[in-house]
Amino acid sequence: MNKLISTVSPHxxxxxxxxxxxxxxxxxxxxxxxxxxxxxxxxxxxxIAVCVGTCVLSEFLFEKLCKRENTxxxxxxxxxGMLLAFNLPVTIPVWQAxxxxxxAIIVVKQLFGGIGxxxxxxxxxxRIIMLVAFSGEMTRWVNPxxxxxxxxxxxxxxxxxxxxxxxxPLPSYLDLLLGKHGGSLGETCALALILGGLxxxxxxxxxxxIPVAFIGTVALMSLxxxxxVLGQLLSGxxxxxxxxxxxxxxxxxxxxxxxxxxxxxxxxxxxxxRFWGNYPEGVSYSILLMNILTPYISRLTRSKPLIGGAxx
Amino acid sequence: xxxxxxxxxxxxxxxxxxxxxxxxxxxVAIPMSMHIGKPAKVIVKRGDEVxxxxxxxxxxxxxxxxxxxxxxxxxxxxDEITIMNGMKVPCVLIDSDGEQTPDEALAPPAVSDYQxxxxxxxxxxxxGLGGAGFPTHVKLTVKDLSQVQEVVxxxxxxxxxxxxxxRTMLDKSDYIQKGIELLRKYLGVQKFIIxxxxxxxxxxxxxxxxAQSVPGMTVMALPSIYPQGGEKVLVYNTTGxxxxxxxLPLHVGVxxxxxxxxxxxxxYMETGMPLVEKCITVDGSAIKTPKNVIVPIxxxxxxLIEMVGGTKEEPAKALYGGPMxxxxxxxxDSPVMKNTNAIIVMGKKEATxxxxxxxxxxxxxxxxxxxxxxxxxxxxxxxxxxxxxxxLLHVDLCMECGCCAYICPAHRPLVQTNKxxxxxxxxxxxxxxxxx
Numbered sequence: 082m083n084k085l086i087s088t089v090s091p092h093x094x095x096x097x098x099x100x101x102x103x104x105x106x107x108x109x110x111x112x113x114x115x116x117x118x119x120x121x122x123x124x125x126x127x128x129i130a131v132c133v134g135t136c137v138l139s140e141f142l143f144e145k146l147c148k149r150e151n152t153x154x155x156x157x158x159x160x161x162g163m164l165l166a167f168n169l170p171v172t173i174p175v176w177q178a179x180x181x182x183x184x185a186i187i188v189v190k191q192l193f194g195g196i197g198x199x200x201x202x203x204x205x206x207x208r209i210i211m212l213v214a215f216s217g218e219m220t221r222w223v224n225p226x227x228x229x230x231x232x233x234x235x236x237x238x239x240x241x242x243x244x245x246x247x248x249x250p251l252p253s254y255l256d257l258l259l260g261k262h263g264g265s266l267g268e269t270c271a272l273a274l275i276l277g278g279l280x281x282x283x284x285x286x287x288x289x290x291i292p293v294a295f296i297g298t299v300a301l302m303s304l305x306x307x308x309x310v311l312g313q314l315l316s317g318x319x320x321x322x323x324x325x326x327x328x329x330x331x332x333x334x335x336x337x338x339x340x341x342x343x344x345x346x347x348x349x350x351x352x353x354x355r356f357w358g359n360y361p362e363g364v365s366y367s368i369l370l371m372n373i374l375t376p377y378i379s380r381l382t383r384s385k386p387l388i389g390g391a392x393x
Numbered sequence: 394x395x396x397x398x399x400x401x402x403x404x405x406x407x408x409x410x411x412x413x414x415x416x417x418x419x420x421v422a423i424p425m426s427m428h429i430g431k432p433a434k435v436i437v438k439r440g441d442e443v444x445x446x447x448x449x450x451x452x453x454x455x456x457x458x459x460x461x462x463x464x465x466x467x468x469x470x471x472d473e474i475t476i477m478n479g480m481k482v483p484c485v486l487i488d489s490d491g492e493q494t495p496d497e498a499l500a501p502p503a504v505s506d507y508q509x510x511x512x513x514x515x516x517x518x519x520x521g522l523g524g525a526g527f528p529t530h531v532k533l534t535v536k537d538l539s540q541v542q543e544v545v546x547x548x549x550x551x552x553x554x555x556x557x558x559x560r561t562m563l564d565k566s567d568y569i570q571k572g573i574e575l576l577r578k579y580l581g582v583q584k585f586i587i588x589x590x591x592x593x594x595x596x597x598x599x600x601x602x603x604a605q606s607v608p609g610m611t612v613m614a615l616p617s618i619y620p621q622g623g624e625k626v627l628v629y630n631t632t633g634x635x636x637x638x639x640x641l642p643l644h645v646g647v648x649x650x651x652x653x654x655x656x657x658x659x660x661y662m663e664t665g666m667p668l669v670e671k672c673i674t675v676d677g678s679a680i681k682t683p684k685n686v687i688v689p690i691x692x693x694x695x696x697l698i699e700m701v702g703g704t705k706e707e708p709a710k711a712l713y714g715g716p717m718x719x720x721x722x723x724x725x726d727s728p729v730m731k732n733t734n735a736i737i738v739m740g741k742k743e744a745t746x747x748x749x750x751x752x753x754x755x756x757x758x759x760x761x762x763x764x765x766x767x768x769x770x771x772x773x774x775x776x777x778x779x780x781x782x783x784x785l786l787h788v789d790l791c792m793e794c795g796c797c798a799y800i801c802p803a804h805r806p807l808v809q810t811n812k813x814x815x816x817x818x819x820x821x822x823x824x825x826x827x828x829x
Contacts, residue, residue: 086710086744087723089809091795092737093401093553093716099750099802155750197753197803335756335769384765386787387396387625389637 099196103156105286109277110163110325116260116270120225121171125266131175133162135182143191157196161185164204167267167321168365169211172221181211197331201372205326205365212365222263240264241316242361245309257315268318278324287328290340291347295323298348306356319351322364332372339382346371346378396626396763398618399796401717403592404553404676412560412672412685415700417464417489421691423449424474426482427731428520429527430456435483441468444496445689446666449485452515458528458731459518462496463669463689464489474728477713477720484728487691501665507538510579517661518668518731523547523558523622523651524714526732529658532648533580542646543584544576545631546655548600549615549622551590552715554676555735560685561653561672562589562596566603569652571659573607580648585610586631587652592617619717620794624649626763638790653734668731673697677712677737681705688729694736695725710744712737717795747804758797758807764790768797768807775814780821788814 117125140158144151152158165185169178185207193199212219222240240263241251252262260270268274281287296314303313313319318326327333327347334343347367354363371378426432433450443449443462450460466489474484502513515530535541546569550558562569573585585607589597591614604610613631615621625636627649634645642649657668669690675697676683682702694711698704712719713733729736758768767786774782788811797807 085708085722085724086746087721088710088746089806089812090719090721090793091717091799091808092710092712092719092721092739092744092746093795094747094799094804095802097802098747098804099753102753102755102802152751157753195751197751330753330755335754335759383770384759384762384767386638386766386790387635387764388787388790389635389640 099155099157102286103160105281105284106160106325107156107163109280109286110160110167110267112273112276113167113267113270113321114163116273117167117171117266120260120269121223121266125171127175128169128171128173128178128266129163129166131178132166132169132182133159135179136162136165136186139183139186140191143187144195147191149195152196155196158186161190161203163267164321164325165207168204168208168265168318170219170222171266172223173215173218177211177215177218180214181207184210199331200375201369202326202329202332205368205372209365209369224263225261225269240361241312242355245312245316246355246361251309251312254311254315257312262316264316265318265321268321271315271320274320274324278320281324281328287324288337288340290337291327291333291344292323294341294344295319295327295347295351298345299351302348302352306352308356313352313355317355317362318364322347322351322368326364327368327371332375334375334379334382336379336382336384339378342378342382343371343375346374396629397761397765397796398620398626398763399761399800400617401553401619401799403617405556405559405592406554406683407556407674407676407685408559408593408595410556410560410684411564412557412687414670414687415692415697417491417493417689418692418696418700420469420486420488420693421464421689422472422474422484422486422693422726422728423460423463423691424476424482424484424728424730425450425460426476426480427460427526427690428458429525430454430458430531432480432482433457433460435471435485437468437471437485439468439470442466443468443487444494445669446496446499448667449487456528456531458520459516459667461518461667461669462487463691465492465494466490475723489689495666499665499667501663502661504579504662507579510575513662514658516667517658519654519658519661520668520731521651522653522657522671522732522734524718524732524734526730529650529654532650535580535643535648538581540643540646541580541582541648543586543632543648544573544580544582545628545642545647545649546585546587546652547622547624547627547649548587548589548596548652549627550593551617551619551622552717552719552735554737555674555715557672557674557685557734558652559593559596561656562593562599565656565660566599568656568659569600570603570607571663572655573610575659575662576655577609582648583609586613587611588613588615588621588627588631590615590617590621619796620763620792623763623792623794625792638787671729671731671733673729673733674735675701675738676735677739678743679704679706679708679738679740690731691728693726693728694722697729697736698725698738704738706740708738709741710739712739717799718793749805750803752803752805755802757800757802761796761800763794763796764792766791766797766811768811771814772805772807772810775810775817778817780818783814783818784821788818791815
């Protein structure tokens with residue numbers, strides 16, 4: 082008698098697995114990565130490489146140590162590394178980038194059970210921890226170096242959000258869009274981030290709900306508060322946050338309404354911090370705070386099974 | 394409101410393959426349970442001479458179905474067979490004489506009113522041929538006929554590979570028409586909707602031409618989104634009515650019949666030949682020449698594969714039905730049954746399930762479930778062994794269509810968890826009832 086495989090249906094499945102999804106996210110991050118090198122020079126690439134390398138290595142070693150199944154091939158550690166690097170100034174000392182990456186993977190992700198189990202976004206949480214631990218280095222912004230676009234010298238400069246809060250002149254909208262202003266290395270080029278976000282939407286890695294709710298709320302609140310709407314949208318980490326960080330699967334709600342509530346919440350907290358807080362930027366904090374609320378939002382917005390009316 | 398679903402590959406390789414009638418195998422094995430309900434009672438014994446259409450199993454009670462010999466020959470023995478739900482049922486093995494002589498006693502049934510029509514349907518041995526195998530006469534038994542507002546004819550055929558319903562529409566449209574007229578005459582229904590997935594343009598054209606001459610018949614070309622042919626999904630998408638949990642289509646005034654079942658009933662009324670053969674799609678990566686064939690019920694799958702030209706690689710998995718909801722058979726000795734509409738034989742590559750990885754909480758399962766269940770939460774509740782939670786999550790609503798497991802990027806066995814969860818919930822609810 083032939084030995085046949087006997088499993089429960091379905092006997093078919095999509096080829097799109099976790100690795101494919103992460104690969105899509107990596108691809109979507111590539112335009113911004115290229116922009117960061119063009120804007121800030123080769124050191125941007127170094128920071129990205131250090132973060133990615135450290136993230137993958139710490140995941141590998143931690144899982145080895147704990148005798149867990151190795152998951153580096155799902156590429157999620159690469160995504161975390163890229164996102165963390167995008168959130169750092171290009172001048173960050175390498176050893177600090179290494180510590181940040183270790184914190185992201187081991188403390189925020191692995192100690193909570195690994196992929197899919199962490200309650201907070203590893204890259205964002207690591208960035209916030211670094212902001213507290215290395216506040217000097219983490220806020221030393223440089224303007225984009227020359228050579229690639231134009232002859233701007235590598236002087237320290239204020240980010241547009243700081244400029245706005247101090248009433249200093251803002252870079253032109255075009256410069257904001259292209260990223261020719263101070264900021265974290267991967268957050269300045271709004272155009273590249275929007276392109277990547279659109280790619281994620283087209284590939285259905287993410288849905289429109291969180292980015293639209295997040296960006297929409299910031300736009301609306303800026304309008305209501307009499308702020309420069311376009312300036313607010315194109316500055317700081319909003320595009321990076323709305324498309325790439327607030328759409329992380331494990332730490333955000335799954336349902337349509339849950340996502341909308343999450344996005345609106347992120348938007349509100351962001352503008353609260355930006356307009357009235359002590360910090361010039363609030364995207365990271367808003368996402369972390371909403372991450373913490375996610376289980377409650379999920380419970381409130383659970384999918385309602387179609388049980389139909391009463392049997393007549 | 395839109396019901397969610399998934400895009401699956403169609404692989405309708407055999408849509409243009411007109412079914413070929415195969416010679417009977419040397420021996421057929423006919424189980425007494427090829428339907429939902431009580432197994433039939435064997436009424437033949439070893440050595441009995443039977444012909445095609447001779448009754449060999451008597452329906453045991455209302456929700457059951459009679460069973461007929463599919464070959465002419467001699468009863469070799471009455472054996473036992475383990476069917477898919479793990480139950481052991483009697484199985485009649487008949488050695489074929491190769492003649493396929495029909496039983497002389499067979500004659501078109503005398504049908505004059507609703508009751509005699511339903512009786513004739515029961516005697517035909519008809520069960521849901523789409524795969525579920527629910528006895529047709531039970532479906533047609535309605536206390537108050539005015540309750541039935543419309544009949545939905547299920548011709549969606551949303552499973553990959555399978556084209557046997559497509560062939561019914563292309564080759565037996567006259568019987569579909571006659572079937573509709575029978576239902577109009579004896580059930581008094583005036584509205585007939587046939588739902589077909591739009592990946593079958595030839596069948597849609599044929600049915601639209603038919604609808605010209607059949608009053609009250611509507612053809613609906615439906616998007617090819619699996620599980621379009623799931624009963625709840627089809628009824629909702631054709632009539633806008635949602636069948637309540639635990640309810641039947643009748644609760645919303647609808648009777649659903651598979652298109653091949655309908656054509657078979659009409660054919661039976663004309664010929665008196667009960668359900669003894671099936672048109673089956675034989676396909677899958679291991680099959681050399683995929684095609685549609687007509688074979689006697691009880692034909693062993695191994696014989697069937699041989700008769701269509703064999704395999705091009707070692708069979709690693711064989712299915713009754715399609716890859717989304719089909720059942721993996723334990724061995725190639727398993728027979729073709731009444732409700733078998735396809736035999737899919739997979740080679741090693743197609744058959745090997747992908748590796749399961751950790752859940753990444755992407756929510757794909759929730760967002761693709763046609764009935765909006767939350768398979769991820771169900772899996773957590775199952776792991777916690779919390780039947781109260783499973784009850785709140787309505788896991789008993791799950792129709793096991795497989796969308797969640799198909800779409801899951803971590804390839805988690807979500808249908809399996811749902812099935813197990815349903816059993817946990819059933820035990821819990823039964824225990825609660827007993828307490829009261």
